[in-house]
Amino acid sequence: MLELEKKIKDFISTNKISAEHLSFNESCHSVAEAAEAAGASTEEFVKNICLLGPDGELAVAIVRGNDRVDTKKAARYLGLKKMRMANAEEILQRTGYPCGGTPSFGFEATFLIDKNVMDMPVLYSGGGSQTSLIKSTPQALLAANEGSVTDLIKD
Numbered sequence: 001m002l003e004l005e006k007k008i009k010d011f012i013s014t015n016k017i018s019a020e021h022l023s024f025n026e027s028c029h030s031v032a033e034a035a036e037a038a039g040a041s042t043e044e045f046v047k048n049i050c051l052l053g054p055d056g057e058l059a060v061a062i063v064r065g066n067d068r069v070d071t072k073k074a075a076r077y078l079g080l081k082k083m084r085m086a087n088a089e090e091i092l093q094r095t096g097y098p099c100g101g102t103p104s105f106g107f108e109a110t111f112l113i114d115k116n117v118m119d120m121p122v123l124y125s126g127g128g129s130q131t132s133l134i135k136s137t138p139q140a141l142l143a144a145n146e147g148s149v150t151d152l153i154k155d
Helices: 003-014 031-038 071-078 088-095 115-119 138-145
Strands: 019-023 046-052 058-064 110-114 123-126 132-136 148-150
Touching: 003 019, 003 132, 019 138, 031 123, 031 132, 046 088, 046 123, 058 071, 058 088, 058 115, 071 110, 071 148, 110 115, 110 138, 115 138, 115 148, 123 138, 132 138
Parallel strands: 058 110, 110 148
Antiparallel strands: 019 132, 046 058, 123 132
């Protein structure tokens, strides 16, 4: 098991989060590949979009897999003038996890959960690497990261 997968599994166990960590033999390079590996539908996936504020504040916008984040809405909600999407190197530096494997909890950030995610019965998100996923519910996700629910979708 990869070190990062162990780190997120330990976080789940230590914090008694109602989530399951799934590992696969091969990397998943798209939501469709990850859904196939997990035996799930693509509609059950969320994306963790890492955003940075003007002073380097990290926020993670959690949205359904097909939705796009409105960075202006996220900035307004956090009381910031603007936010931008972090690049892969910034994501790794700030979260400790690679882009494509970044989990929805387990590191220091402000977690913003789109209100539409709360309607999902089950969800899959990054599991610490490109060969793993976390399966949980929106309620478990909200509890795990003390996130806030808001409207984040780009109109």
